[in-house]
Amino acid sequence: KNQKSTVEETSIEPKAGGELVISDATDANTLDPHKATTAASMRYIENMYSTLLRYKSGTYGELEGDLAKEYSISEDGKVYTFKLHEGVKFHNGDPLTSKDVKYSIERIIANEVRAPQFEFVEKIETPDDHTVVITLKQPVAPFLTFLAYPMNAIVNKNVVEQNNGSLDKADAGSGPFQLVEWKKDQHLILEKFPDYFVKGKPYLDKVIWKPIADNTARTTALRNKEIDIMLQVEPQDIKKLENNNGFVVKSVTGTFWEYLGLNTSKGPLANKKVRQAIAWAIDRESLNKLVKFGQAKVLTGGPIPEGHWAHDNSNIYPKRDLEKAKQLMKEAGYEKGFKVTLKVSPKQDQVNAAQIIKQQLKEIGIEVEVLTQEPSIFFDALGKKDFEMTVVGWVGFVDPDEYLYNIFHTGEIWNQQNYSNPKVDELLEKGRVTIDQEERKKIYADAQKLIAEDAPMVFLYVNKQTSAFVDSVKDFDVNPTVTTISLRDTWLDR
Amino acid sequence: MKEFWYRFYKNKLAFSGLIIMVVYAILALLAPLIAPYGPLEMHPDQMLSAPNSEHIFGTDQFGRDIFSRIIYGTQISLKVGTISVGISLILGVTMGVVAAYYGKWVDSLVSRTTDVLFSFPDILLALALMAVLGTSLTNVMIAIGIVYTPIFARLTRGSVLSIKNSLYVEAARSIGVSNLQIVLRHILPNVMAPIIVQATLSFALAILTEAALSFLGLGVEPDTPSWGIMLNEGKDFMETAWWIAVFPGLAITLAVLSLNVMGDGMRDALDPHLKDEVM
Amino acid sequence: MTQELIKVENLKKYFESSSGFISKEKKVIKAVDGVSFQINKGETLGIVGESGCGKSTMGRMLMRLIKPTEGKIFFEGIDLTALKGKWLKEQRKNFQMVFQDPYASLNPRMTVYQIMEEPMRTHGLYIGKRKEKIKELLDIVGIPSSYMDRYPHEFSGGQRQRIGIARALAVEPKFIVADEPVAALDVSIQAQILNLLVDLQKEYGLTYLFIAHDLSVVQYISKRVGVMYLGQIVELSDSDELYGNPLHPYTKALFSAIPVADPFVKKERIQLYGELPSPLNPPKGCKFHTRCPLASKECQIKEPELKDVGNGHYVACHAI
Amino acid sequence: MNDVVLKVKDLKCHFHTRKGIVKAVDGVNFEVKKGEILAIVGESGSGKSVTSQAIMRLIGQKNNERIEGKIFFRGENLLEKSEEEMRRLRGNRISMIFQDPMTSLNPAYRVGSQIAEVPQIHEKKDKKSSWSIAIDMLHRVGIPSSEERANDYPHQFSGGMRQRSVIAMALASNPDLLIADEPTTALDVTIQAQILDLMNDLRNQMGTAIIMITHDLGIVAELCDSVAVMYAGRIVEQAPIKELFASPKHPYTRGLLASLPKPGIRERLTPIEGQPPNLHDVPKGCMFAPRCPHAHEKCSEQPMLNNINEHHKVACWLEEEM
Amino acid sequence: MVKFILKRIFIAIPVLFGISIIAFFLVRLVPGDTVTAMLGANYNEEQAEVLRSKYGLDKPLMVQYFIWISNVLQGDFGESTFTSQPVISAIMERLPVTIELTILSLLFAIIIAIPLGSIAAIRRNTLIDYFASFFGLIGISIPRFWLATIMILLLSLKMGRLPSGGFVSFFEDPIANLQCMVMPVIAMGTSVGAVIMRMTRSTMLEVIGQEYIKMARAKGVPNSLLVWKHALKNALIPVVTVIGIQAGYLMGGTVVIEQIFSLPGIGLLALQAITNRDYALLQGTILFIASAFVIINLFVDIIYAFLDPKIRY
């Protein structure tokens, strides 16, 4: 079915016009690209703003120019030169120039939220209105990826100033759609920006975003055709929607992977053998089946999923092996098992996984007590490393560095498991400054192997990224990175 | 008292409510004997199977037997009901008696405090308390207990105020009976009727509140077979696997219903106006 | 010869109604406003008056159920108003009350035995032989002692009133305040209770303060009778003297208003106009002047004193 | 002037309760003439109120209430009338006053409008003229400054004023028959006297027939023309007032009169011993027999209410034998 | 009357004060603080300190409370730490939705409950009485969120008549507005209606047993007038109190219902504020909801006074 609709999409000429209603589970907190942290905010922002580069539709991790017509990188990987498209206009009619690019990057750094991505920027120069030269202190391998990140958007300085520095509810963008109205928790209305610099795009006249939190309500809304696109389809609803005529359900392996985190600081879990025993004792297939209805992709090695260039296909834990697990427990001196607590936030899938893990670990003598905690308390506890086990997830996004560095490098803030392996540290540091992709691929493959063997986390699976839509929606790309910028190319066959 | 039981017994609806609650209590006590499976026992190969001879209420997402979980859930719900109502009963009745009996500023203080607590909608207050206390069965019971305290305080205060000036209390005072004795022997036994009725109703509310808290993810530990949690888990399967939500839903509704008819029946049985009427 | 048991001096009770929450003006109900009398041992003093004139309030003050605002109550020479706590409890044995409403004055959740035992337990009396004593008391008031384990609602009004009397007798009091004890009863039962009270008085030398609004009952049972109006005693005298020769215009009107159960007697009725004034703001001067057929200027200004007109007949009226 | 307004024949009112049938009224006969005041006396629970409410057909609607017999009001049997016909009579030709003035007025409406409702309903008068009738009625029952007081709510009235308002309501349509069920029991003697005078005037001026229900023999003696003594759902004696007081025949009537304290006499009262019967299980035969000092074998049979002279009837075997 | 209202207002003041104390300290007792929640990925002590002093969170609690309450008294509820929006405007934005939902649910409940309760009382032990009792019991026994989900499946999905959720302002499109209110209103109103119905039934039963109703019947008042004029007004007096209490509960109940039906109201805001540890917003919403309850009940008392002349005069 999916194939069929893809074939159709390519064979017909796009039609302009129409109004599209799209629904996400939650609403954004802010429209300010440089402050936003949630995916919901990102989806609004990426349709309102342009970035220097962008992800290529239908790929995972490949980039193409957006505002940048072309770009070059110096030999040493420290100087980036971007040529901008000419005649680009902001929604208020102001021209977009290299000054705005410089201003935006400086604003990102000032706003702190994503400052670390630009911490090695030495200077930004604007030799003319359409040229930007960024000089780094040292090579940063994922730098282009960072620039393509939808929330590292180019904003209009004037608008920022008009709004006293806050873009929470304002539109300072130059993207395909412009803001009409945002009523929090009700709707966000975007309309076509007629002066969008890519001629002929977007096709849609209007896009309406509606947050619907309740799952039943959301699928019902789609099936009643109150909405055209539903993002983030839950695994259990996939079958249900596929069985309906007139809808397309499209899935790709995403970047959101879930794991069983093991705090390596203290107790039995500090023992590598115990952690490995746990890794062997977990039945990922069964978890996938029960929790995700078989819709997720089981992780038997490192966390970077199939389809990503940095995926490592060494099967370290190919199948559950209780014998091995028990053996390892015995070697570690915990033949009789022990008790641990497992903290989890009220996210239903993770709560479910925790319950099953509890049952699975019982078989090697580990008694797990599951504690659900209200999200902010939970994340607070994780940050303070105040947990023994946890089931939680991580959005890897695009570059392998984003996948691994912050969570596995010694001492990094998100290294909640308190994991430390000098060899891994070395590899991760190296991967950061290596520009050549082939070389990086090897580095990250090694790192993933080491990490999987050390098992500070038991990688469970990568979730699919699934959207469902009415079949008259064409050229809507379901991207692993959860972006929806393809709305720029989407059209309605009505 | 005999009269009361007789009239209660005659009220078929209320009496069947009592019977149902007794059955629930038996189920709770004998759960391990009655339930065919363990409440946590998973059968991955039988996930989401519809009611059949092996699993008469079907299974849930993990292949756990719904019937068994409901039976074990009875333990939880009755425990939540009993203990949280117990807490509010003890706190509320004490507050009410003290306020009404001592009057003056004590009364003002207690009354205003109950007014304040009363002003917070039950779910919201329970939610905030759960956030403070952290999720666990004990905390659910404490939170619900606190939330329903003001009702009992008000009710008790009102009843005590009306009885405080009754002639028989005056008679006891004229004899020289001490305040404590008056409260214990004369006032409490005579205000218990409306309080007991309220207790059955609050019991029902407590079950519902636990369910709502679990629905919002702030209830008991996640694999506890609480009716509320089961309901919440089943909510998303309402269409594909209705049995997951429907059976615990029915269990809740039936329990709440029974408690309510019991409460109503008790009220009627205690009401002297209805004494001589035909049934 | 006759010994004084109770002496009341200038007794007052003002109730403050606290409705003046914002405006600080407090409303005062002068329920009892300066009453003095004494009762001799073994005697019955009857009190009559219209509803709301303060009869019950006075009775409750004598019982020390409420604290007088002013004035003194002497019981066998002891000032009850000065007593507190243990001392008061000790004295409570000596005076008891029988209430108007036999339906409301017995705790519906206690058996007759429990009701009767409570005063004994409170005062630590008859330890070990309470049951016999209760039987004896029930016998005296004419309730079969086999009914000891029944609840009040299983008895008729007259029987309940007997239980109430038995309870009062349980501590062997010297003085009983009977607040309209027969008002809720049928005529045929009323006579039974009145007989019982009279018998008890004879047998135990009890002293009664008998409150009622049925004048013939008061006349029958009391040696002396006081007539109350708006918190004050307006006339107080030997009962036969009072009934034969009422002096106060209010007493006269009151007596003339009572229907006599004899169709052959036709009597002149003194019509009283207007309603009983509210005790919240009673009239100045003589409180009766608003309804009095004899009212003069003086009555509006000056409050009359209760003065002896001979034969122990006291009247508070300027016209006498 | 001798026309009969109300004639009650063999009236029975039974209540079916769980404990059995309560024969609250069990075969009652009497009649009231124009301008006559008939007293019905009797102890609490003897069926006085049930009788009066049966005449008004205020009971008999529920399925546990059974009314039998005949009630002729100006020749028409009320028990055969439809509810709507009955409604048009109530408050119009037959009025009733209840015992408790504190609860007989609707607390939520002005006194005046509650009285004005009567002409509004029965004579289809408009609001304004009804209101002036109400004021007039209040004035006639002796409420001072009735124009203003008509605007008051019941709780602003004293007990006596409330009872007078209830009477005003009952009289607003000049009824042929007024049933007063213990209209003064809750009132003070001085107020009671005013009310009794009011009723006496009414009878004298309008010729209204009145049934006065009471247990106060004083009221009976002072106000009424004839009297019916009820005991446990039956009339045991009926006579003109003077005759009854002069020569009571039934032992119960005698007992009643004897148990009243007499002015100036301090001798021991002679009460009727025992308690009134429990209507759930009434004794067979004469109801009064268990308390009767003269009871003998014959009393196990029910005595009939027989005339001993033209006006005096009594239901007792003793009289039968004489 | 004026005196009565003033008195009620005077009583409300300490209650509101108590509410503010509980709203404030309860929020502060909740573990995890706004700054950690805000910084999220970028948490570090220094920044946290900066933010804490920016929001005055480094001061002692009592001081914070007094600053907050004195600002509140001047109409300044502070700013949401998450959206930097003034709390008062966030609340005002959402208020219409919650108010509409509450009022419609209440109206729905009252329109069903009062006639049904009255008729059930008059026709005691008849089919309609049994039906009413059944409705009353089911209504209070069914969890709201369960009813809501079932309704979405039945009314919206299977019948396709009603939108499954979302909100359209009444001023934009009245019909669409009412359509999207139908299910939430039923979900909220049913239990409230059940409670009001039961109350109406029992007070009505009590009232029709009163002497003055008998008196009115003896006066020849027709049955319809007897019920709807003489009895109902008196029966309504206690019912009004219950309605007040229920109105308050309804505002709280919106937490669940707004979530399910994606209605942008106060309840949803409160829930988000709890998750985000958005102190100012949470304090604001809690204070607001609880005060609304107090104010509603103040109005109820005034209505009460209108119904009950004993209070009015």
Ligand SMILES: Nc1ncnc2c1ncn2[C@@H]1O[C@H](COP(=O)(O)OP(=O)(O)OP(=O)(O)O)[C@@H](O)[C@H]1O
């Ligand atoms: N606790 C109280 N608070 C305020 N006022 C009171 C209180 N008790 C009695 N009163 C008032 O005091 C006055 C006298 O009341 P009391 O009960 O003594 O009258 P009474 O003569 O016994 O009347 P009745 O014949 O009706 O029993 C009344 O106006 C009454 O309203």
Ligand SMILES: Nc1ncnc2c1ncn2[C@@H]1O[C@H](COP(=O)(O)OP(=O)(O)OP(=O)(O)O)[C@@H](O)[C@H]1O
């Ligand atoms: N609806 C009813 N159901 C059952 N029994 C009733 C009902 N109404 C009255 N009775 C009984 O009928 C008997 C007569 O009652 P009724 O009210 O006529 O007495 P009464 O003579 O008016 O007494 P009182 O002087 O106390 O008013 C009583 O025993 C009463 O309990």
Ligand SMILES: [Mg+2]
């Ligand atoms: Mg009194």
Ligand SMILES: [Mg+2]
């Ligand atoms: Mg009666």
Ligand code: NI
């Ligand atoms: Ni019955």
